[in-house]
Amino acid sequence: MDNIAGTKSSLTWAVHLSVAFLVILWLFPTVGLFVSSFRTADQIATSGWWKAMFAAEQNLQLRTAGPDDQVQDGALYVIEGNVLEGSEAKGISAWGTSARDTQAYEPGETVELRDGSRMTLDGEGNYRLESDAPFEGRRGERVFATATVPPEFTLQNYRNMLFDPSNREGMTRAFFSTLTVTIPATIIPILIAAFAAYALAWMEFPGRALLIAAVVGLLVVPLQLALIPLLKFHNAIGIGKGYLGVWFAHTGFGLPLAIYLLRNYMVGLPRDIIENAKVDGATDFQIFTRIILPLSFPALASFAIFQFLWTWNDLLVAMVFLVDATGETTVMTKQIVELLGTRGGNWEILATAAFISMAVPIIVFFAMQRYLVRGLLAGSVK
The missing domain is CATH 2.60.40 (Immunoglobulin-like)
Structure with missing residues (x-):
């Protein structure tokens, strides 16, 4: 009966229920953080956010x-x-x-x-x-x-974070520092990975299979194993403890996934288009810039979302490669940790600061989610 036209199999219902469960599971903390950012300290201390509408x-x-x-x-x-x-x-x-x-x-x-x-x-x-x-x-x-x-909601938490000079300077500086880290750390690996993925997908040269295997192998290397050796190398060449070092660190950590994702997408593009372009006399660079890149935009956008979210929410790499005693290069995740240390139990301030730091990733994700789905599913159906 599951195969009758117009009916849905039990597996389809199981998939839908699983997706709904995962969405609710991920949405729960986000909604809780949003609600808590409008509550007072006493309310947060005495009741959960799910009771915010009740006395x-x-x-x-x-x-x-x-x-x-x-x-x-x-x-x-x-x-x-x-x-x-x-x-x-x-x-x-x-x-x-x-x-x-x-x-x-x-x-x-x-x-x-x-x-x-x-x-x-x-x-x-x-x-x-x-x-x-x-x-x-x-x-x-x-x-x-x-x-x-009775329940009470206030905008005072946001006023303290955005307009109070003692907090505003730190969060504003951290916001622009995070942008300074995130934008180049997203663009640089995409540029490098796009060229490498095209070469691994459509150019014949010795050792190509070994390079593809090496890229796949790098996907499983734990990030923590490379932190100290990479930091020593950065210090040896003079780029440690600064923006340049953290850009290269994020580029190195993001390249394996970028090359793997883009290469798999480019392999699925029609071979006839590329062969016809070569017959017409187009060079590999012309094929890459005029044909491959426009057709690969969904894959590029999907990786850009992953890389942007990773670098924006990163704390570990910033703590290792971006150390500044003056606070000029402090990113938002580190600023929130410092607020936790100086504010103690002021959870309403921490919730507000955390939600402010989440605003940009949420906007980026919802603006580009259609490209994310297209990029991940591309090549799965012929």
Whole structure:
């Protein structure tokens, strides 16, 4: 029954479900990062991003009114008010007077404080402080309450990252440094690989099969094995610790995949076109520039996407080949790591910085995804 026209086999449904699962799996962290970039630090600390649209309980640090607001009620001195005044939080479920135990007391419970005064706090946030002696000092009592806070979204995180001078200079400089690394590191291997792929696909010369086997073998060489030897070589010839060194490093690491991908694509091009061009007197260079390159654009674009995404999101190669104590050549991935070290637990700032760094790759991918699919599937069907 699976072969009847107009019906889909169980394998087709399995493929569709697998693709849908992978899409959701990859989309999950991206959506989470996007949502977290608009949330406050307290919300991120108390609930997951999937609960961003719902009210959640948070531990709030509040303060009562000060001694200046006390009134005398018979023999007692009293301070009254609402700790939630000016806040959107509602419904206190527990409270405490120490950060070590923020849920020590139930709403409505009366507690004796260290100075001998007594405090009562109900579920609506209304409090009453009373003492036999006048209250002294300048500030009110600290209260740690667990209350229900409605969902809140803010653009302050993006304002801090894009317009705050302390962050803006670092991220802006890192953004242009990343572009300086990524654009040449994408163009250079494409230029070299295109010439090499044409030679391996259509030019006859001794040792061509061995070169193709060597390219395939280089695909499985771990990147980490080549880092230290390559860095020593760069230092020996004087191009280490700079843009030139990181361009050549990305070129070397990206060439095997580029040559393999482009060569397989060019082999699948019609032989008659190339033979007719040779009969008409065209040279190999003319065939390459006027025939092969225009026809190979999907493959070139697909590799350009891979290389751009790899170099833009790279941290390891930048840490090894692009070291600058002044921060002039710091890329965005390294800048985010530095924010993690200096900011500590400010996850809202880190989420915003990470999503800003993702914006360009997302735009590039969606703008060129049709070429990616065409380039990867080219030659698979004759």
